[in-house]
Amino acid sequence: MKSPAVIVLLLFTFLPRCCAQSQGELSSLFMAIKSVDHEGKGHQRARLAIQELQKRDASALIPILIALDDANPLASNWLRNAFETIAARTLEEGKPLPEEALLNFLRKTSHRPASRRMVFEWLQKIGSDQADEMIDMFINDPSDELRREAVGRYIKQAEKIAKDSPDDLKSRCAFYRKALLGASDNDQVRKIIKGLKQCGEDIDLQYHYGFLNTWYLIGPFNNKQGVGFAQVYPPEKEINLTAAYDGQLGEVTWKKYQTDDPYGILDIARQVAPHKGAVEYAYTEFFSEKEQPVEFRLATPNAWKLWVNGKLLFEREEYHRGTAFDQYRVPGTLKKGKNSILLKICQNEQTQDWAQRWQFQFRVCNPYGMAIHSTKTE
Numbered sequence: 567m568k569s570p571a572v573i574v575l576l577l578f579t580f581l582p583r584c585c586a587q588s589q590g591e592l593s594s595l596f597m598a599i600k601s602v603d604h605e606g607k608g609h610q611r612a613r614l615a616i617q618e619l620q621k622r623d624a625s626a627l628i629p630i631l632i633a634l635d636d637a638n639p640l641a642s643n644w645l646r647n648a649f650e651t652i653a654a655r656t657l658e659e660g661k662p663l664p665e666e667a668l669l670n671f672l673r674k675t676s677h678r679p680a681s682r683r684m685v686f687e688w689l690q691k692i693g694s695d696q697a698d699e700m701i702d703m704f705i706n707d708p709s710d711e712l713r714r715e716a717v718g719r720y721i722k723q724a725e726k727i728a729k730d731s732p733d734d735l736k737s738r739c740a741f742y743r744k745a746l747l748g749a750s751d752n753d754q755v756r757k758i759i760k761g762l763k764q765c766g767e768d769i770d771l772q773y774h775y776g777f778l779n780t781w782y783l784i785g786p787f788n789n790k791q792g793v794g795f796a797q798v799y800p801p802e803k804e805i806n807l808t809a810a811y812d813g814q815l816g817e818v819t820w821k822k823y824q825t826d827d828p829y830g831i832l833d834i835a836r837q838v839a840p841h842k843g844a845v846e847y848a849y850t851e852f853f854s855e856k857e858q859p860v861e862f863r864l865a866t867p868n869a870w871k872l873w874v875n876g877k878l879l880f881e882r883e884e885y886h887r888g889t890a891f892d893q894y895r896v897p898g899t900l901k902k903g904k905n906s907i908l909l910k911i912c913q914n915e916q917t918q919d920w921a922q923r924w925q926f927q928f929r930v931c932n933p934y935g936m937a938i939h940s941t942k943t944e
Contacts, residue, residue, distance in 0.1 A: 592626060595619045596633040600641045612644065619648045624656045628667050634681045646684060653688050663688065669696055679709030679934070686712060705748035708934045713748045720745035721757055728761075739765035746774070750935035752891045776929040776937025777830025778850055778907070782807055782822050783837070786844035788814045789912050794845040795869050795883050801847040802873070805906060814844055829891070834911060835924040843915040844924075849908050852930060853942040854900040861933055862907075865893035866926040869912040874898050875905055885914045886921050897933070 598615035601608040619626065630649045637645055656663055671677060672685045689697035704716035724741035727734055742761040746769065749755045759769050772779055787799045800811045807820045825832040834846050862872060862879070867889045871881040880896045913924045930938050 589629065592619075592622075592629050596629075596645075599644055600633070600637050602640055602644075603638065612641070616644045616648055620651045622652055624652060624661065624664055627652060627664060628671060631671055631677065631681050631685065635678055642680075646681075649684065657692070663692055665689065665692065665694055665696075669694070669700075672697065672700065675708050679711065682709055683711045686715070705744065707748070708932075710750060710934045713934070714751060714754065717745045717749045717751075717754050717758075721754065721761070724761055728764075735765050739767065748936075750775075750931070771828040772830050773939070774937060775830070776931050776939060778852070778928050778930065778940075779826070779830050779832075780822070780824045780943075781832055781848045781850045782820045783834065783846055783848050784811070784813075784818050784820045785838065785846035786814045786818070786841045787846075788843070789845045790843040790915065792843075792883075792912075792914060794843075795871075795881075795910075795912050797845075799845065799847070801849070801908065802910070805849055805908065807849070814841070820849070829927055830929060831925055831927045833925045834913075835922065840922060840924065841913060842917070843913065845910060845912050846924070847908060847910055848926065849906070851942075852900065852905045852907055852940045854902055854905060854938075855941050857902050858900050858938070859933060860898055860900050860938055861931055861935075862896045862898055862928070863892045863894065863931060863935075864896075864909075864926060864928045865889045865891060866911060867923045868926070869914075870926070871910040872896060873906075873908040875901065883912075885912075886916065886923075889923075889925075889927075891927075892929075892935075900930075900938075 595615040595618060598608070599612045599619070602612035619630070627649060630645055630652075634642055634645050634649075653663060668685050668689055672682050672689065675682075686697060701715050701719050704712040705720070707713045707716070720741045724738045724745065727738040727741065731737070739762060742758050742765070745754070746758050746762075749758055755771070755774070759771070762769055771777075784801060788794055788797070800809070810817050810819045812818075823832060823837050827833075832848070834848075835841075838846060862874065864870070864872070867886050869883045869885055872879045879898050880894070882894070907928075909926060909928065911924065911926055914921070930940075932938055
């Protein structure tokens with residue numbers, strides 16, 4: 567009995583080109599490509615299918631884009647490569663890309679953001695006026711890369727006004743405010759904040775990014791010789807803000823803290839004390855107007871664990887790795903109403919100056935980086 571790969575080869579050897587490009591044949595190729603997994607299963611069949619797919623003409627471009635919607639990461643790389651190969655060859659041969667079909671694909675935000683970004687780049691290569699006109703509409707787009715295009719254009723417009731008409735603060739600020747609506751990348755936000763300050767406007771960065779600034783802390787609990795990361799202390803079993811427990815240095819109770827840092831950094835060492843080999847728990851509540859998918863984004867130089875509504879979502883036992891904006895992105899779901907958020911932040915026993923930071927930064931946003939705000943605040 568012949569293998570599926572051999573059957574695919576025979577099929578495309580004997581069928582006329584017009585038939586081989588039918589939707590059914592493309593579907594067979596996509597099936598072979600999508601069957602590949604990270605362990606190499608189906609690799610040979612997928613490799614043969616991608617070679618055949620790359621021979622297709624521009625009529626295969628939209629089907630490839632649609633196939634990308636549910637492809638796994640490895641298959642996605644191969645399908646994107648096939649799209650790029652076909653598109654480049656089409657232009658080299660002096661033939662047109664299906665501009666209107668590509669524009670229609672770009673307009674549908676339900677498609678994968680990475681695919682829509684790729685389409686936008688190819689439309690730019692062919693000088694599509696309609697694609698250029700769409701940039702302003704990307705300001706609320708679920709694709710962070712497309713949204714960045716719109717934000718960047720508004721910033722450039724504001725900067726041009728500042729250069730050509732420095733006294734026209736009203737128009738300049740209007741463009742900066744439009745840019746802020748879709749800005750989630752810190753480099754762009756900094757430019758916008760600087761521009762708005764020149765207009766006499768201050769922006770609440772905590773609110774813009776969705777940083778949670780009010781927490782209840784309890785600790786320290788023991789983390790000498792690193793035992794505390796795995797140890798289950800009382801806050802992992804119950805959340806009782808009136809309770810008292812035996813801690814590392816005696817009785818510990820929950821205490822409320824609020825950070826005024828623009829980027830929501832809560833400095834445990836400054837607020838509590840710079841303990842060595844210690845565990846601190848941080849708890850807060852987030853009220854959501856509906857059940858919705860979110861990302862919990864945090865940054866910390868310490869080892870940590872995150873629970874949402876009692877479920878452990880992620881953990882990382884690493885100390886003093888450094889920290890950066892949106893360092894960790896943890897996908898999750900908020901239920902309608904009250905959601906409990908518990909962090910475990912562990913400090914080790916290193917004594918070097920660079921190892922003394924004991925802090926975290928935490929925000930809630932939608933999957934493409936725009937802030938989601940609690941419907942109830944302290």
